[in-house]
Amino acid sequence: MQRYIEWILRYRFVVIALTLVVTIAAVIQAKNLNIIIDPNTMLPQSHPYVTTSNLVEKVFGSKYVVMVGVTPKEGDIYQPLILEKIQRMTAAFLQTPGVVKENLLSLSAKRAKNIAGTAEGLEVKPLMSKVPATAAQLTELRGAVEKNPVYLNSIVSADAKTTAILVEFKDGPGGFRAIMDKVEAVVGHERDARVEINVGGIPSFLARIEIYSERIGFLFPIAIVVLSLVLFEAFRTKQGLILPLVTAGLAVAWGVGVMGASGIPMDVFNSATPILILAVATGHAVQLLKRYYEDYFRLRETTDLSPKAANNQAVISSLLRVGPVMIAAGAVASLGFFSLVIFKISTVRTFGIFTGIGILAALILEMTFIPALRSILAPPSDVERKRGQKKRIWDKVTNAIANWVTGTSRRRVYGGVLLFVIITLIGMGRVTVDNSTKSFFSPELIFETDDKALNDRLGGTNTMYLLVEGAGDDAIKDPKILRAVGELQRFLENQPYVGKTLSLADFIMRMNQAMHGDDPAYYKIPDSQELISQYLLLYSMSGEPGDFDSYVDYGYRSANLTVFLKTDSSAYIEKLVEKIHAFTALHFDKSVHIGIGGSVPQGAALNEVMVYGKILNILQITVVVFIISSLIFRSLVAGMLVLLPLLVAVLANFGLMGWSGIPLNISTSLISAMAVGIGADYAIYLIYRLREELMTGADEITAVRNVIGTAGQAILFVAISVSAGYGVLLLSFGYNIHKWLAILIAEAMIMSSLSALLLIPALILTFRPDFIFRRIAVKHNPLPVSVVVLILVFGLSMQPKNGWAAEPNLGQIMEKNFVVSKVADSVADATLTLINKTGQERVRKTFGATKLEENGIDNMRMTRFLSPPDVKGTVSLLIEHADKDDDIWIYLPALKKVRRLVSNNKKDSFVGTDFSYADVIGYKVGEWNYKLLKEESVEGQLCYVIEALPKSDAVKTSNGYSKRIGWLRKDNLVAIKMEYWDEAGQLLKISTFTDVQLVDKVRGKWQAMRLEASNVQTGHRTVIKYDNFKANQQVKDEFFTTRYMEKE
Known part of the structure; x- marks a missing residue:
């Protein structure tokens, strides 16, 4: 360790320069950060409620x-x-x-x-x-x-x-x-x-x-101001004020930079990560600087070293003594957050990973940047030394604690802790497990009302x-x-x-x-x-x-x-x-x-997983803390001692939630785990310093008093730093998540620090564990997704003529297109396939017949359903009327009755397909304005591309289209493609007409044997395929009567 520290000091300017380079790169990446809530990342995707929700939403x-x-x-x-x-x-x-x-x-x-x-x-x-x-x-x-x-x-x-x-x-x-x-x-x-x-x-x-989480941008500077006040109280020096803040600011920049580089947005969990890193990094820096000041003033008083030499020696000795315990405590804290990866919720895992990275960044900076920078700064002056040695309220607090644990009041400490535990256990029984997004805000806010x-x-x-x-x-x-x-x-x-x-x-x-x-x-x-x-x-x-x-x-x-x-x-x-x-x-x-x-139900699933995960996580972190602590001190007893104040803090956390009515939900479920991860720092540091003090030969009472007076004050300042950093969240008015975080984190930090200062020394003095009093050397071990449809659709094909003039008459083209598929009569078998946006299909097979009425324009259309079985025998009959509403009749075999339907809206769906009545019957040519857009080839056929716009709002409303564009083959004027825009002017659907066959050579009538309409807005589409289409079959009029419909 000493060689490492000396290397840092030797290359101090390189270390500082590299730190600044990394920081600049991190700040550049931080600009990619934004706050977006993605429910998918906040839910346990394997939970039955969530899988059902996903299926329902898909289908x-x-x-x-x-x-x-x-x-x-x-x-x-x-x-x-x-x-x-x-x-x-x-x-x-x-x-x-x-x-x-x-x-x-x-x-x-x-x-x-x-x-x-x-x-x-x-x-x-x-x-x-x-x-x-x-x-x-x-x-x-x-x-x-x-x-x-x-x-x-x-x-x-x-x-x-x-x-x-x-x-x-x-x-x-x-x-x-x-x-x-x-x-x-x-x-x-x-x-x-x-x-x-x-x-x-x-x-x-x-x-x-999302909006309230952005308040972090406003609260972060306030947190810096508050922490500045805490730091000034702790050191009463400019360097003691600035150094921890600079270190914490760099750690935040590194952590936020990693988040920005990952492309993962901030959310309800990790929006407060910058303040967390700021507070924890500041706290660790306080411990290091407190020790530096101790060693510097000691060296100046007991040696003849010059201020500069004493400064370098104090940097080495303080880091040499506190470095191992800082690495251990930092490892515990970061592992505590990394352990959140056990949660089946992506955003929680993300929060844990990035916070853990932030704490590791703080640890790296404290082990590199602080000593390098500290070594080139001017040593503390005698005035600063005297100011720092003045007795203050913190001396009285730590002196009172020392008196309680070293004197006859020790039993009162145990009794007080026992009474406190009983009260918190009663409070725990009052905790409500409830997740309500709407409870995250004050009820008087406008969106709540x-x-x-x-x-x-x-x-x-x-x-x-x-x-x-x-x-x-x-x-x-x-x-x-x-x-x-x-x-x-x-x-x-x-x-x-x-x-x-x-x-x-x-x-x-x-x-x-x-x-x-x-x-x-x-x-x-x-x-x-x-x-x-x-x-x-x-x-x-x-x-x-x-x-x-x-x-x-x-x-x-x-x-x-x-x-x-x-x-x-x-x-x-x-x-x-x-x-x-x-x-x-x-x-x-x-x-x-x-x-x-x-x-x-998804909220309930989230709470269920979070509560189970919380218990598991606390146990997991407890095991991690126990193992690391035991390894550090080579003692299982030491591991148990480190856990005691943390368990008291966890009980206090649940107790406060129960007594105050704060619910156990997604936002509060991680706090106890955070408290354990951060709070372990206090216990480890305290035990380390106590054993170190005893190694100097001091008697146990003196050692305890000295440690509480020095390390104890540092622990209190760290707890206050974290509490104060999170305390600014109380200024996030109306947002309960921030309020709960501020209250519970502050309570956890204060309780874990006080219980560490009271319980650990008292228990050590009472039971005199061997790992303390055998005076062995301490070495750090780095850890390591039916409605039926049908009926034949004959419209939307068009009649041909060859050899058009250079300036085509669009009126003539559209008139001929209107009648190109109107055969005298026809019979056909058809397969209708309706396909929804997820690819699911409904298949109907039909037999149909058509016959032109005497006016040569209107058609009679009969469709009998052949399958599936539940609609077999159902018959529909459409009688077109150019001058009034069409007649639609349907025979229902189950009722054995013919019913008449009302059809007065051409834009309605034609029997549940993606074709409308207007699409089937055709559009009156005189109601539209036409424009030739261009000529182009479609699947090898040269086409006119013609735009049709309604002449009036009444036409638009009746047909349901604000625009139609058709691709009409130049050789026969059959439409092989159509695009339709809805009344709002947005593309609604695209139809294609393929396998176009000449079905009446004498009259030049053509028919597409495959018709497909795709609704681009809904993803639904219809495919109609004709089999055995025959025109001019002398179809009898009785096909188009209600009497024929009732024939089984």
């Missing part, structure tokens, strides 16, 4: 959902003022980058459908395609909402005083602040004195955690998912399972804090009721699985492909029951989960598995 969506509530100051929501705001905000959110458009839910969202019974059957249409303008229209909207219970308490409050928009966001850059900035950009325009707009949901709170208002008025801003998994495809269509799901919903809705439940069962019951004249007695699950399947098919005739994507997967093997909760308490959810398990065990068949997930 059904609903990951980061923000709730925007609108409450009028006067009246209810059924007034144009409120509904116009909802429509504008919904439209704005649809244009907002990062929004999952298909999952957007509000009164004006496409996903919100009014399932209504008519005299002839079922009608499915948007709840509010346009804002009602008359009292009668407002009353109609109110009635539609009331007849569809799924929207009550989810987007409309029970008293109709509040309506909400549920907006789901994708993962994206910028964290949750970026999400909430986008929300505020939309909401801000609608705030005024006539309404109250509240924003809530987990993303709102995670954004606040917003969230509370939404929870009071609607179903809740917190979610739990119940994943119901059947034994095979179509299992969820089983009436027994759907009834059990409905019973589970009623059970849950009777539980406290459950505000709303949603599942596929709600929609099936509403369809059944609508099909029976809205008779309340039929608001129930039908007895036939075939009828359930046919209801879903019936719905798809005018619904959207993704309407039920949030409730059931594509194979109908799994269903998602969403539970809206008014609390995010993990303690509450654990009790509710027990009730759910008991209920499902009695009401579900054993072949059905119920998984639990969602934001609240």
Whole structure:
């Protein structure tokens, strides 16, 4: 060790220069740091609640959902003022980058459908395609909402005083602040004195955690000022003030630089890492400098060495004596933080690793930079020596401690510690294990009051998912399972804090009721699985492909029951989960598995893992401390002595949490482990100094008094430094995480230091352990992720003609394109494949027939479903009318009845596919303006690329497109590719038409045998493939009658 120290002094300028180079590199890397909360890194990914949540989010969506509530100051929501705001905000959110458009839910969202019974059957249409303008229209909207219970308490409050928009966001850059900035950009325009707009949901709170965590940038300088005061009190010298701060500042720069270089953002755990490193590094520097001053003043008083020589000798002797114990204590502290890698939570492991690196950086600096810099600074002056030797409050404190442990009051020390332990044990019994993100903030903050208002008025801003998994495809269509799901919903809705439940069962019951004249007695699950399947098919005739994507997967093997909760308490959810398990065990068949997930259960999973991990971690660090301490002092007794004050500090930590009401949660679960890792420093240093003092020949009482008076003061200053550094977090008003850290860390540091100063000397004097009194030499050992679909789609192909002029007539081109595939009649077998964003497929096989009506424009289209079995025999009939709404009829074999559907919106999904009615029927040429963009080849075919823009807003609204671009083959004018832009001006879908065949040579009619439409916004796509397509087959009119539909 001495040679090493002498080498450092010999090359002091090189050491300082290298330190500065490393520091500059670290500071350059630190600029990459930012604070972003990533829930994925904060959750135990192997926990059942988390794996279920991940599966639900992958298959059904609903990951980061923000709730925007609108409450009028006067009246209810059924007034144009409120509904116009909802429509504008919904439209704005649809244009907002990062929004999952298909999952957007509000009164004006496409996903919100009014399932209504008519005299002839079922009608499915948007709840509010346009804002009602008359009292009668407002009353109609109110009635539609009331007849569809799924929207009550989810987007409309029970008293109709509040309506909400549920907006789901994708993962994206910028964290949750970026999400909430986008929300505020939309909401801000609608705030005024006539309404109250509240924003809530987990993303709102995670954004606040990101924002509040950035307060470290403001609190860090304050921590430096506070530490400066502590250091000045400790040394009363400029160098004693500056040196520890410089060392600590460099250690922080190194630690933060490593974090910046890694590219890992700061979060709720490691945002306070800079202050932790600052405090610990400062504390260690205090120990080293305290010893330096001791040795320097001793050398000046007992030798003839010059100030410069005494300075160099004091640097060597202080580091020679304190270096080994600093390495040991630093190893214990860093290993304590490195041990956090046992947690199954990425962010906790990251916190442990980077904090451990920071402490090692501090240790390296203390063993290199401090002695090198100290050796070139001027030695302390006599004035500084006299000032430092003046008796102060710390002398009185340590003198009192020395009196207690060396005199007759020693038994009182034991008695006081025993009484304290009893009180803390009682406090431990009062500790509540509960993780609630919303409890991290003061309840009077605006985002807290917003969230509370939404929870009071609607179903809740917190979610739990119940994943119901059947034994095979179509299992969820089983009436027994759907009834059990409905019973589970009623059970849950009777539980406290459950505000709303949603599942596929709600929609099936509403369809059944609508099909029976809205008779309340039929608001129930039908007895036939075939009828359930046919209801879903019936719905798809005018619904959207993704309407039920949030409730059931594509194979109908799994269903998602969403539970809206008014609390995010993990303690509450654990009790509710027990009730759910008991209920499902009695009401579900054993072949059905119920998984639990969602934001609240994930919080419970986090707490469960953290609590278990905390206990394991404390035990692990305890073992590490025990082993290292035993090795250092070559004694198991020494290891036990080092542990005693640390265990007292841990008990005190839990006791304080119990008595003060601080919950044991994700933010407080690491503090005890931190306390053990840092606090071990005190015990090791104290024992080391005591044994060193005894080796000088001093009697035991004198040795104890001397050690407490010198090393004891250094220990108190270190504890105060760490406590003061974290104490500035109390200035983070409204943020309980910072407040809890400040209180618990300070308590742990003070208790571990005081218990070390009281217990260790007292026990040593009482039991006189051999490792102390055998006076052996001390050597340091460095350690080492069904609705059915169908019907044939014949439109969107076009008629040819060769040899166009250089200036093509676009009107003529589009007119010929409009009729190019309109054959006199046809029959065909078809396979319809619907594919969702995760790649799951639904396959339907059909037989179809078409026939042109007398006007030569409108078609009659019949489709009979051949498979799968649950929809076999279902028949749909579409009769087109150029001058009025089309007629759509459907035959349901399970009811043995023909029902009429209403179709007055061309932009609706065509029988659940990604093609719309307008796509199938075609677009009236005179309603669009055309522009030739260019000519280009597509798969070897030279095409006109023609843009079509609607001539009026009415055309745009009716068709659902603000723009269409078609690639029309120049040889026959058949469209082989189409692109469609939604009403908001964003690309909606892309269609391709391949395997184009000439099906009527005489009339020049062509037909694509493979049609594919891909929704680029939802990831859903439809493929229709024709087999045995035959034109001009003299198809009889009886194919297109309800009598034919009823034929089995």
